[in-house]
Amino acid sequence: MKVLVTDPIADAGLERLREAGHEVETAYDIEGDALLEAVADANALIVRSGTEVTDEVLSAAPDLVIVGRAGIGVDNIDIDAATEHGVIVANAPEGNVRAAAEHSVAMAFATARSIPQAHERLTGGEWAKGDYLGTEVNHKTLGVVGFGRVGQEVAKRLGSLGMDIVTFDPYISQERADQFGAELVDELDECLAAADFLTIHTPLTPETENMIGEEELAQLEDGYVVNCARGGIIDELALAEAVEDGILKGAAVDVFAEEPLPDDSPLLDVEDIIVTPHLGASTEAAQENVATSTADQIVAAFNDEPVINALNAPSIDESIFPQIRPYIELADTAGKIAVQLFDGQMGSVEVTYAGDIADQDVELVTASALKGVFAPSELQVNAVNAPQIAENRGIDVTESKTRQSEDFQSLVTVTVGDGEDSVSVCGTQFAGEDPRIVRIDDHRVDAVPHGHMLVARNRDEPGTIGFIGTVLGESDINIAGMFNGREVIGGEALSVYNLDEPPTSDVLDRLNGDDRIIETKYISLDNGE
Numbered sequence: 001m002k003v004l005v006t007d008p009i010a011d012a013g014l015e016r017l018r019e020a021g022h023e024v025e026t027a028y029d030i031e032g033d034a035l036l037e038a039v040a041d042a043n044a045l046i047v048r049s050g051t052e053v054t055d056e057v058l059s060a061a062p063d064l065v066i067v068g069r070a071g072i073g074v075d076n077i078d079i080d081a082a083t084e085h086g087v088i089v090a091n092a093p094e095g096n097v098r099a100a101a102e103h104s105v106a107m108a109f110a111t112a113r114s115i116p117q118a119h120e121r122l123t124g125g126e127w128a129k130g131d132y133l134g135t136e137v138n139h140k141t142l143g144v145v146g147f148g149r150v151g152q153e154v155a156k157r158l159g160s161l162g163m164d165i166v167t168f169d170p171y172i173s174q175e176r177a178d179q180f181g182a183e184l185v186d187e188l189d190e191c192l193a194a195a196d197f198l199t200i201h202t203p204l205t206p207e208t209e210n211m212i213g214e215e216e217l218a219q220l221e222d223g224y225v226v227n228c229a230r231g232g233i234i235d236e237l238a239l240a241e242a243v244e245d246g247i248l249k250g251a252a253v254d255v256f257a258e259e260p261l262p263d264d265s266p267l268l269d270v271e272d273i274i275v276t277p278h279l280g281a282s283t284e285a286a287q288e289n290v291a292t293s294t295a296d297q298i299v300a301a302f303n304d305e306p307v308i309n310a311l312n313a314p315s316i317d318e319s320i321f322p323q324i325r326p327y328i329e330l331a332d333t334a335g336k337i338a339v340q341l342f343d344g345q346m347g348s349v350e351v352t353y354a355g356d357i358a359d360q361d362v363e364l365v366t367a368s369a370l371k372g373v374f375a376p377s378e379l380q381v382n383a384v385n386a387p388q389i390a391e392n393r394g395i396d397v398t399e400s401k402t403r404q405s406e407d408f409q410s411l412v413t414v415t416v417g418d419g420e421d422s423v424s425v426c427g428t429q430f431a432g433e434d435p436r437i438v439r440i441d442d443h444r445v446d447a448v449p450h451g452h453m454l455v456a457r458n459r460d461e462p463g464t465i466g467f468i469g470t471v472l473g474e475s476d477i478n479i480a481g482m483f484n485g486r487e488v489i490g491g492e493a494l495s496v497y498n499l500d501e502p503p504t505s506d507v508l509d510r511l512n513g514d515d516r517i518i519e520t521k522y523i524s525l526d527n528g529e
C-alpha cells in the first residue's frame with residue numbers, strides 16, 4: 001500500500017509504516033495540482049495542520065482508504081466529504097496534549113513577564129530593566145474556554161501555581177470540573193468577567209469561530225489572552241486593537257486564521273502581542289507520539305482492523321474486537337447474499353443478532369452488513385460510508401438483539417425488504433472462524449459462503465437436483481459443493497451450490513425454464529462483482 005505524507009512527521013512513524021511493508025512517499029508542503037497528482041495512487045494520506053484535505057483532494061484519490069491526522073485538530077479535513085468517499089479520517093488525540101498544555105503555560109508566562117520583548121531589547125544591546133513590570137499568576141484567575149484534554153492539563157498546571165480556575169465549556173459535566181477544582185460557569189461572559197488570564201482550548205467549529213471578538217475582549221480589562229487552540233476563534237484585528245489600546249495587557253498567540261501568518265497581520269504590529277509559528281505540538285516526544293499513533297492506525301485500516309481514533313467510522317473498543325471480528329465479514333457476506341436474492345426495491349435493512357454476539361457492541365458489524373448490501377450497486381462502499389449511503393437513499397436501517405439463539409452460539413441475520421416482501425439470510429461461525437449460512441428465509445441450510453454460488457428454489461421432486469447438475473455439467477461448470485434442504489416432503493426445497501465459475505445467462509434460462517424449478521439466482525461473493 002502507498003502512504004503519502006504531505007506534512008512533516010517524525011521518522012519513527014515513517015519507519016513503522018515501512019516495517020509493516022508499506023511504501024512511504026513524503027512530499028511536504030505540496031498543494032494544488034501537485035497534491036492532486038501525488039494523491040492519485042495513494043492508499044493513505046498523512047497530514048498535520050498544513051494540508052487542506054478538501055473534497056477535490058479526496059475525489060482525486062480513488063484508492064484512498066484513510067486520512068491520518070498526526071495531531072488533534074481536523075479543521076483542515078473535510079470529514080463529511082471523506083465519509084461520502086468512504087475514507088476513514090483518524091487523528092492522534094492524545095500524543096501532543098502535554099506539549100500543547102506546556103506551550104500554553106509557557107505563553108502565559110512569556111506574555112505576563114514580556115520575556116520575548118525583553119530578550120529582543122537585550123540582544124539589541126539595551127538593558128531595559130526598568131521597562132518591564134510583569135504580572136504574577138499566583139492568586140490570579142485563569143479562565144479556560146474549552147475544558148477538554150488540553151484545557152484540563154493547562155488548568156492542572158496553572159492551578160498548581162496558585163491560580164483559581166474558572167471554565168466555560170457547555171459540553172462537560174460538573175464532576176469533571178470539580179475533579180480539577182475548577183468553577184464551571186454557564187456563560188462565556190461569566191468566564192470573561194472573572195478571568196485575569198484567558199486561555200482558549202476549543203476546536204474551531206462554526207460555533208467557536210469568532211467567539212471572542214471586540215465585546216468579549218473588552219470584558220477582560222487589564223487581562224491577558226493566550227490562544228494555542230486554533231486561529232479563527234479570536235478575531236485577530238479586535239485582539240490587536242484591544243492590546244494596542246491598553247484594554248488588555250498582553251496576548252500570546254500560537255495559531256492563526258491564516259497560516260503561515262501573513263506579513264501584514266495586525267498581530268505583528270503590536271509590541272505586547274507575542275507570537276509563535278504554531279509550535280504547540282512541536283516537541284520531540286509529541287511528534288514521536290502522534291507519528292507512531294497515526295502510523296498504527298493506518299496499518300490497522302489496511303489490515304481491516306479497528307481504527308481506534310476514527311472520527312467518521314463506527315468506533316470499537318480494541319479489547320472486544322477479537323469477539324466481533326468473525327462476525328464483521330459474516331455480516332458483509334449475509335448482506336451481499338440477501339440483496340442479490342431480493343428482487344424488489346429495497347426500502348429497509350434489518351440486522352438481527354442472537355446469542356452471545358448480542359452482548360457485544362455491534363455498530364461496526366451492522367455497518368459491515370450494510371456494506372455488503374450496497375456492495376453490488378456501489379463502486380466504493382465500506383463501513384465508513386455504508387450507513388450514510390443508507391441514509392442518503394432513504395433506507396430504513398434497524399438493529400435488534402436477542403439473547404436466545406436456537407442451536408447456535410451466535411447468529412447474525414440480514415433481512416432486506418420493501419415493506420411487502422423480504423429476504424433473510426442468517427449466518428454463524430463454526431468453531432469461531434468457519435462461516436456458514438444456516439438459514440435463507442424459512443429454509444435451514446448449511447452453505448459455505450464463497451465465490452460463485454447458485455441458489456435454487458425448486459419443488460421437492462425426484463430428478464430435480466440431477467437436472468440442475470446436468471445443465472451445469474453440460475456447460476462445463478463444476479460443482480465444488482452443494483447443500484439441499486426442504487421443510488416438508490414434496491414441498492418447496494432450497495439448494496445452494498458452490499460453483500467454480502459463474503453460470504452464463506443461458507444456463508440460468510435453461511434452469512428457470514423447467515417446471516420443477518421455482519427460481520434460480522446466481523450470487524457472486526467475489527468482491528461484490
Ligand SMILES: NC(=O)c1ccc[n+]([C@@H]2O[C@H](COP(=O)([O-])OP(=O)(O)OC[C@H]3O[C@@H](n4cnc5c(N)ncnc54)[C@H](O)[C@@H]3O)[C@@H](O)[C@H]2O)c1
Pocket residue numbers: 072073074093096097100145146147148149150151168169170171172201202203204205207208228229230254255278279280281282
Ligand atoms: N497549538 C497547537 O499546536 C495545538 C496542539 C494540540 C491541540 N491544539 C488545539 O487545541 C484545541 C483543544 O484540543 P483538545 O485535544 O483539548 O480537544 P478536546 O476535544 O479534548 O477539547 C475541546 C473542548 O472544547 C469544548 N468546546 C467545544 N465547543 C465549545 C464551545 N462552543 N464553547 C466552549 N467549549 C467548547 C469541548 O466540549 C471540549 O471539552 C483544539 O483546537 C486543537 O486543535 C493545538
Ligand SMILES: O=C(O)[C@H](O)COP(=O)(O)O
Pocket residue numbers: 048049050070071072073074096229278280281282
Ligand atoms: O491540532 C493539533 O494537533 C495541533 O494544532 C498541532 O498541529 P501541527 O501538527 O500542525 O503542529
